[in-house]
Amino acid sequence: MSISRDEVLKIADLAKLHFSEEELDAFTVQFQRILDYIEQLKEADVEEVEPTSHVSLTADFERHIFREDEVKPSLPVEESLANAPDAGSGHFRVPKVI
Amino acid sequence: MDIREASTISDAVRSGQVTAREVAAAALQRIEALDAKLGAFLTVEPERVLARADEIDRTIRERDYPLAGVPVAVKDNICTRNLRTTCGSRILRNYLPPYNATAVERLELAGAIIIGKANCDEFAMGSSTENSAFHVARNPYDPERVSGGSSGGSAVAVAAGMATLALGSETGGSVRQPASFCNVLGLKPTYGRISRYGLVAFASSLDCVALIGNNPRDIALLLGVLAGRDARDSTSSPVPVPDYAAELNKPVRGLKLGIPREFFGEGLDPEVKLAIEAAIGNAHSLGCELIDVSLPNTRYAIADYYIIAPAEASSNLARYDGVRYGERVSAPKDLSDMYKRTRSDGFGAEVKRRIMIGTYALSSGYYEAYYGRAMKVRTLIKRDYDRAFEKVDALISPVSPTAAFRIGEKISDPLSMYLSDIYTVTANLAGIPALSLPCGFTSAALPVGLQVLANQFQEAVLLRFAEAYAQSFPLASPPLQV
Secondary structure (H helix, E strand, O other), rough: OOOOOOHHHHHHHOOOOOOHHHHHHHHHHHHHHHHHHHHHHHHHHOOOOOOOOOOOOOOOOOHHOOOOOOOOOOOHHHHHOOOOOOEOOOOOOOOOOO | OOOOHHHHHHHHHOOOOOOOOHHHHHHHHHHHHHHHHHHEEEOOOOHHHHHHHHHHHHHOOOOOOOOOOOOOEEEOOOOEOOOOOOOOOHHHHHOOOOOOHHHHHHHOOOOOOEEEOOOOOOOOOOOOOOOOOOOOOOOOOOOEEEEEOOOHHHHEEEEEEEEEEEEEOOOOOHHHHHHOOOOEEEEEEEOOOOOOOOOOOOOOOOOOEEEEEOOOOOOOOOOHEEEOOOOOOOOOOOOOOOOOOOHHHOOOOOOOOEEEHHHHHHOOOHHHHHHHHHHHHHHHHHEEEEEEEOOHHHHHHHHHHHHHHHHHHHHHHOOOOOOOOOOOOOOOOOHHHHHHHHHHOOOOOOHHHHHHHHHHHOOOOOHHHHHHHHHHHHHHHHHHHHHHHHOEEEEEEOOOOOOOOEOOOOOOHHHHHHOOOOHHHHHHHEEEEEEEEEEOOOOOEEEOOOEEEEOOOOOHHHHHHHHHHHHHHHOOOOOOOO
């Protein structure tokens, strides 16, 4: 499958990334090479093959993944906000949205 | 003092022959002497380390510390409370985690000392540590060559005696490959064997906390400390944790070792091949039975991995938006501008590349053709191993097709860097444990690692084989070039 510069721009927008014109040219070429390589997956016969998402799940997993919904201590607000680039009044602060 | 053996240090500290402070001071001195040249660490806080050592010395009589005073380097994508954790990225250059990873918590309960945060490829994406936003981690056997990656700093720290043990992480070979390049042992455990709470997420269906050390006994000791169910990580496994140390000395005679023929084909460096063949001969002389096996879907492994890992990464890395933590650009025009410029300034080229591939693979109209198909091919790769382990106890192969390559050699060609993961990624896709064990050197005195793979939750088989091998065939290592 071939990918155009415009498609790369569209994906960059979805990924919230910005590329300079120069970066975009180099990137489109690299991207194409990687996609060409990945194409070989189409040769694999996967008819009636189930997908794997959790690879080491044990048969009795349901016994272990659920727990009682008990309230436990969590991070204090000040600690949760300590790494924020901008915070105030117990909240994260962001540029105006509306 | 020599800090190469965790069990020796722990015994000496517990019996009062040395103090944890003396051990910590020796490690710090070694870092001070060597690390300006090697670049294994991103953060070392000597005062904090010594205070921690004093705390162990104060409590040594009341507590049973299996890793008393043992200096451990922790990869910088594993959270350490109030100790800078950057993931090798500009976007987290000032991040101070408000909590410890479960693995770190367990290390501290075991009496270990976190000696520093180890350099790595940004967000663990890379095979050379050249993608660190800060500096490259150099190979102590040839500083013009890479240490491997992404856990390069962890491997260098142990190889150069700056730490006794190290935590790394694995998504596609990120501990085994640098371990093989640096002449140390690297264990990637079964998916779910060690809690990932506090391991910064890259590709959640593949990520594991992984281990580095100088000998099988130390790896067994460390694995025993770290393994086990953790309520804070729902993917951590409830499978009981065996006594790994007790398993070490069981005999290996009669062990059935499979040799996967797909791991010896085109692209394998002749000198690496020679070293691996010699190691296979050694395994045979230990009484192991050698059996030819086939893992035919290995040919899809790199393509499969480079869809699954970037797809999951694109989702996981959406959290770096300049709101809750990490850097934020100044004076953004609006929210969208803030996101875009923050991420474009904060991420390096490889991370952006993978986010882009992943976003593409998950985008509307392509999901089934890429990620959906990749998850099915993953099942085929897993089935290859299931079939092999019906016949054999473990598999042996090279870790990497070449020894350590030169710094700069592959960085401009991402695909060639990806292809160097060919012998390691399938263990991650199949969720099985795999160990890199030093087994020889090339004519240029570069280390070569032997890979041993076992079925899920059979880490003990790997350690048993490694112990027998290391005891019978001790390596005469060339001197470090630092």
